[in-house]
Amino acid sequence: MxxxxxxxxxxxxxxxxxxxxxxxxxxxxxxxSLPPCPKYQIYPTQHTKKCWIVLSGQGDSPNDPYPNN
Incomplete structure (x- = not known):
């Protein structure tokens, strides 16, 4: 998904x-597991969503610990 x-x-x-x-x-x-954005440490206040957009691939693994997010 x-x-x-x-x-x-x-x-x-x-x-x-x-x-x-x-x-x-x-x-x-x-x-x-997806890591935090490498720029998060430099610009933490600019990273309010704290998430990644799937560009290619399957996205969430069936074993995702947060399946409803």
């Missing part, structure tokens, strides 16, 4: 993701 705003820490399948707050793009090569 693809989601518009997948929270930091969500388990996801491989794919490309874009920070909903600043537009930074990352690629995840295997199923794992």
């Amino acid at each position: 693809k989601k518009r705003c997948v929270p930091y820490g969500s388990d996801v399948s491989a794919g490309e993701f874009e920070c909903a707050d600043c537009g930074k793009k990352i690629q995840i090569t295997s199923a794992k």
